[in-house]
Amino acid sequence: MRLHRNLVFAVIDALNMIFNENEYADKVIEKVLRYDKRWGARDRGFIAETTYDIVRWKRLYAEIAEVHEPYSREHLFRLFAVWCVLRGIRIPDWKQLEGTPERRIKGRFDELSKIRKIKESVPDWMDELGEKSLGNELWTKEIAALNKQAEVILRTNTLKIKKEQLQIALAQHEIEAEPIKGYPDALKLKERKNVFTTESFKDGLFEVQDASSQLVAPFLEVKPGQRVVDACAGAGGKTLHLASQMENKGQLIALDIYESKLKKLKIRARRNGVHNVETRVIDSTKVIKKLHNSADRLLLDAPCSGLGVIRRNPDSKWKLEPEFIERIMGVQQDILQNYSKMVKIGGQMVYATCSILPQENTEQVQKFLGSESGQDFTLVKEQNIYVSEHGFDGFYMALLKKQ
Structure with a gap:
């Protein structure tokens, strides 16, 4: 591979913004890719993938290069080297990379790779928490899997097209995709491509959604004509999946505390041809109270640590703090206690997270079931999805029924 100076300098700029200015990697990449309109797909791919790679392995590379934050420009070039x-x-042969000690780098890599927290490039606290929560063997496998680049997975919008037809439509854009066994609506790209510029995307024939995430909506067992509430809808990836499972029939209420996210959901719903969705901002407790005992189905895709999805957000390893996990566990229990009141007798709810930690998952459900708010609910089934076992994002889902 021949390195081009302007592309490498763009990577260095991106790393500076992510590491020193604490900006989010995805936003930084968007910003940096606007530097030069002449860059083609390969150039853009190099910038994005190299930046994410160095972010993913920050601790390992910094230990090898013997540099510490805040990183000077010289330090960032050493990480790149x-x-x-x-x-x-x-x-x-550039002055910024002069005197790179190649043999020493290889030797340091061999030496440091014997220490898991450095080899897998995670903070001390995260390594300790992972081992304590999952056990040494599972955590070792899981963190290794979480450091692999995530594949691009599409979810067929079955309101508009069948999966086999979508596969043919994508092939016309020179995008090869293959089905995944056990995931009825999913197609996996054979190589990374920008799918958002295709006519198929603009026509709402698919959404980009990880295969594990695609298991959540079916877990709720919705039926056409029901009243379904997605109480932590965000920008609506799972809301749209629920709409297609409901065949656009019935009432689907999407709630969130952020109005900006619900506005994005409305745009996506129009593109997807979804017309049974109504959005409501949770701006007071009245919004939830009005829906008490009225939902046939309730989805609680709760805010969480996001430890199951660090393959696609590697910078979260460096932004996440143990205090946040403690705080978010309080929020999760609060959501379970209060939002569960929307389920009517005989109704069902799913509590889901994109975390792999039992304290955010099965332990939260058990705590809820042992409380006054949870006494009318029974656990029907639950599933832990580990990246090391399934190959897709880490998730947890629990289906509960109100008696």
Whole structure:
């Protein structure tokens, strides 16, 4: 691979914003890719993937390069040099990369790879928490799997097209996709492509949604004609899936505390041809009280640590703090206690997170079932989805029925 100076400099700029200015990686990539309109798909791919790679392995590379935050521009070039050496890329004859100690880098890598928290590039506290929560063997497998780049998975919008037809439509855009066994609406791209510019996307024939995430809506067992509430809807990935499962029939109420997210959901719903969705902002307790004992089905896709999805958000490893996990567990229990009141007798709810920690998952459900608010509910089934076992994002789902 021949390195181009302007692309490498763009990577260095991106790393500076992510590491030193604490900006979110996805927003930084969007910003940096606007530097030069002449960059083609390969150039953009290099910038995005190299940046994410160095963010993913920040701790390991920093230990090898012997640099510490805040990183100077010289330090960022040293991180980049480590990335080159470990990938067998020839170091160019640039003054910023002069004197790169290639043999020392390889030696340090071999030495540091014996220590899991450095090899897998996670903070000390996260490594300790993972081992304590999941046990040494599962955590070791899980963190290794969480460091692999996530594949691009699409969910067929069955309101508009069948999966086999979508596959053919994508092939016309020179995008090869294949079905995944056990995931009825999913197609996996054979290689990464920007699917958002295709006519198929603009026509609402699919959404980008990880395969594990696609299991949540079916877990709720919705039927056409029901009143279904998605109480933590966000920008609506699972809301849209619920709408297609309901065949656009019945009432689907999407709630969230952020109006800006619900506005995005409305745009996506129009593109998807979804017309049974109504959005409501949770701006007071009245919004929930008005829906007490009225929902046939309730989805609680609760806010969480996001530890199951760090493959696609590697910068979250460095932004997440143990105090946040403690705080979010309080929010999760609060949501279970209060929002569950929307379920009517005989109705069902799913509590889901994109975390792999039992304290955010099965332990929260057990705590709820042992409380006054949970006494009328029984646990029908639950599922832990681990990246190391399934190959897709880490998730948890519990189906509860109100007697």
